[in-house]
Amino acid sequence: xxxxxxxxxxxxxxxxxxxxxxxxxxxxxxxxxxxxxxxxxxxxxxxxxxxxxxxxxxxxxxxxxxxxxxxxxxxxxxxxxxxxxxxxxxxxxxxxxxxxxxxxxxxxxxxxxxxxxxxxxxxxxxxxxxxxxxxxxxxxxxxxxxxxxxxxxxxxxxxxxxxxxxxxxxxxxxxxxxxxxxxxxxxxxxxxxxxxxxxxxxxxxxxxxxxxxxxxxxxxxxxxxxxxxxxxxxxxxxxxxxxxxxxxxxxxxxxxxxxxxxxxxxxxxxxxxxxxxxxxxxxxxxxxxxxxxxxxxxxxxxxxxxxxxxxxxxxxxxxxxxxxxxxxxxxxxxxxxxxxxxxxxxxxxxxxxxxxxxxxxxxxxxxxxxxxxxxxxxxxxxxxxxxxxxxxxxxxxxxxxxxxxxxxxxxxxxxxxxxxxxxxxxxxxxxxxxxxx
Amino acid sequence: xxxxxxxxxxxxxxxxxxxxxxxxxxxxxxxxxxxxxxxxxxxxxxxxxxxxxxxxxxxxxxxxxxxxxxxxxxxxxxxxxxxx
Numbered sequence: 001x002x003x004x005x006x007x008x009x010x011x012x013x014x015x016x017x018x019x020x021x022x023x024x025x026x027x028x029x030x031x032x033x034x035x036x037x038x039x040x041x042x043x044x045x046x047x048x049x050x051x052x053x054x055x056x057x058x059x060x061x062x063x064x065x066x067x068x069x070x071x072x073x074x075x076x077x078x079x080x081x082x083x084x085x086x087x088x089x090x091x092x093x094x095x096x097x098x099x100x101x102x103x104x105x106x107x108x109x110x111x112x113x114x115x116x117x118x119x120x121x122x123x124x125x126x127x128x129x130x131x132x133x134x135x136x137x138x139x140x141x142x143x144x145x146x147x148x149x150x151x152x153x154x155x156x157x158x159x160x161x162x163x164x165x166x167x168x169x170x171x172x173x174x175x176x177x178x179x180x181x182x183x184x185x186x187x188x189x190x191x192x193x194x195x196x197x198x199x200x201x202x203x204x205x206x207x208x209x210x211x212x213x214x215x216x217x218x219x220x221x222x223x224x225x226x227x228x229x230x231x232x233x234x235x236x237x238x239x240x241x242x243x244x245x246x247x248x249x250x251x252x253x254x255x256x257x258x259x260x261x262x263x264x265x266x267x268x269x270x271x272x273x274x275x276x277x278x279x280x281x282x283x284x285x286x287x288x289x290x291x292x293x294x295x296x297x298x299x300x301x302x303x304x305x306x307x308x309x310x311x312x313x314x315x316x317x318x319x320x321x322x323x324x325x326x327x328x329x330x331x332x333x334x335x336x337x338x339x340x341x342x343x344x345x346x347x348x349x350x351x352x353x354x355x356x357x358x359x360x361x362x363x364x365x366x367x368x369x370x371x372x373x374x375x376x377x378x379x380x381x382x383x384x385x386x387x388x389x390x391x392x393x394x395x396x397x398x399x400x401x402x403x404x405x406x407x408x409x410x411x412x413x414x415x416x417x418x419x420x421x422x423x424x425x426x427x428x429x430x431x432x433x434x435x436x437x
Numbered sequence: 438x439x440x441x442x443x444x445x446x447x448x449x450x451x452x453x454x455x456x457x458x459x460x461x462x463x464x465x466x467x468x469x470x471x472x473x474x475x476x477x478x479x480x481x482x483x484x485x486x487x488x489x490x491x492x493x494x495x496x497x498x499x500x501x502x503x504x505x506x507x508x509x510x511x512x513x514x515x516x517x518x519x520x521x
Contacts, residue, residue: 114499145503239471248477252470263478269498271482279486283479319479325458328474 003133003222011040012133016229020155027152031128034151034230038131045096053101053131056084060105061126064112064119074113081105090300096137099297103261104130108144110265117144132230138216139223140234141257150232165228170416171398172221175391179214182207182387199377201366205346206384208353213242214391216255235260240399241345242392245337246324247314250345251291258294266290280320287319288312298352303360307351314344440492440518445511452487453507456480466508488514 002008015037024030042050063077085102108130111117120126129151135142186207220237227234235257244250252259271286288309295308318324327333347364354360450464457475470476476484488510489496494517504510 114502116499116503245474246477248479252478264502267478268482268485268502272485272496272498272501275486279483283482286482287479315477315479319477322458322475322480324477325475 003137003139003219003226008041008133012037012226012229019230025154027154028125030155030231031125031151034132035124035128038128038133038136041133041136042096042131049096052088052098053096053136054127056081056098056101056105057127057130058123060109060130061120061123064109065121067109067113068119071113074109077109078106081109100138100141101130101136103141103258104135104144107141107261107265108148111144117148120148132227132232134223134227134230134232135234139220140237141261142227142232142234143257143260147232147234153231155231161228165225166412168221168225168228170412171394172218172223172225175214175218175221178387178391179211179218182211182214182384185383185387186211197377198367198369198371199374199381201363201369203377203380203384205350205363205367206381206388209242209346209349210384210388210391212349212353213238213388217391217395238395240392240396242342242388243338243396244341244345245328245334246318247311247341247344248319249324250341251294251311251315258297262290262294266293283319284316287316291315295352301355302357303351303354306357306360307348310348310351314348440515442511442515445492445514448491449488449507449511449514452484452491456483456487464507466506466511468507469505484510492518494518 015033018024019030019033024033039050039054042053060077060081063073063080067074067077081102085098088098108117112119120129129148130136186204217238220234224234224236237256239253239256241250241253244253252263267286267290270289271282274282274285277285291312292305292308295304295306295311298304298307324337327337347367350363350367351357351360354363446464450462453464453468453473454460454462457473457480459473459475462473470481485496485501488494492514494514500513500517504513
């Protein structure tokens with residue numbers, strides 16, 4: 001069962017209605033219901049998956065209580081969690097990414113270690129929170145302090161919230177279908193233009209960017225909508241990254257909850273620990289470490305390491321030179337910094353998405369090779385540019401209008417029509433890209 | 438020694454303007470990295486270190502790791518001054 005699939009909603013929507021009845025008004029009953037939903041969701045991926053995730057969650061619940069009393073044991077517990085992640089990620093096939101739950105559990109343990117979070121005593125309540133389908137297999141990683149507090153507060157049926165949740169779910173499903181359609185179209189386009197050259201290479205690169213954005217931000221939308229129906233608000237995971245005017249902002253805007261994890265739990269603590277060193281050295285060491293780890297969680301490959309080091313280098317240089325502030329002070333500078341950011345992140349993405357360095361270098365060579373503007377090629381480039389623009393434009397519009405004043409049914413009709421069109425013309429059975437990490 | 442809220446904001450604004458090189462920057466409670474160009478992760482750290490020096494307070498990792506906005510920074514400074 002996949003988040004956003006028909007099977008999931010056939011189970012989930014009646015469940016939500018039941019959850020809002022008086023039977024589940026008490027926090028304990030709600031935790032039990034949430035635990036049951038999580039177990040069913042995990043169980044659909046196999047008993048091994050369920051046993052691993054539940055086992056890890058119960059271990060962290062116990063470890064947090066232990067760390068609360070014996071603070072030096074924090075590092076041992078952290079090492080055990082990371083080791084479990086590494087083994088499951090690279091040697092096991094759980095059918096669900098172990099990374100997102102690991103990020104949540106590490107964040108929770110660190111908050112307990114820092115004394116900002118009281119450890120949850122009941123493993124059942126903790127497991128209920130940790131294995132919620134809204135964020136178990138991908139999507140925004142909840143911030144433990146806010147998330148655990150939200151779950152304790154009473155669940156109320158709020159029309160505005162339900163409307164927002166349904167729209168987020170529908171826009172997520174639509175984006176996913178758009179992403180799949182772009183992927184299929186790009187494959188076909190590739191077959192038509194096997195000769196290489198700058199224009200087809202940029203067409204494919206833009207199409208890949210559009211596909212990954214539509215797919216992943218679509219997943220985040222569904223997860224946020226599902227979370228709202230369950231009574232908690234997950235953090236926004238995409239903050240218009242393609243409009244960023246610096247690589248640092250781009251990195252913080254893409255998969256923002258994970259970037260936030262690396263900022264709060266790796267970059268800031270490490271750079272403050274190293275503050276006896278010259279500032280440039282402390283900041284560079286922390287930035288490279290955070291970005292390298294951020295790359296490597298996608299996979300232990302040279303490509304991901306190069307991605308991390310490349311983005312880390314750009315962030316250190318642009319931060320050191322205060323490039324964004326300088327450029328924004330000159331006429332046309334904002335556009336120039338946006339273009340530069342977009343270009344650099346397209347190049348960086350090549351390393352992240354390709355399987356080998358040789359393939360990545362070949363594509364980067366193609367991106368800078370001969371540009372021949374044949375009309376057919378140009379048409380493809382325009383389609384790819386639209387594909388990358390439209391889902392972003394929708395998110396920009398939504399971010400400008402957080403409160404929707406139109407009738408719910410108007411929006412439902414529009415979204416359902418869009419969803420149907422894209423679903424009908426695309427292969428809706430493809431898995432989400434980030435579930436593989 | 439006590440410190441007024443007005444004094445905190447005044448000195449904090451000075452630090453922000455100096456680190457971000459934006460002499461006209463207006464710093465309010467809702468000011469975050471998302472609405473100030475140039476307030477990136479590196480600038481954030483430089484701001485923290487500059488505030489530590491400006492207000493002569495000791496910066497603890499667990500206190501500042503989750504701070505995202507100017508309002509939270511001002512509250513943190515006020516808390517530190519009260520406790521030290």
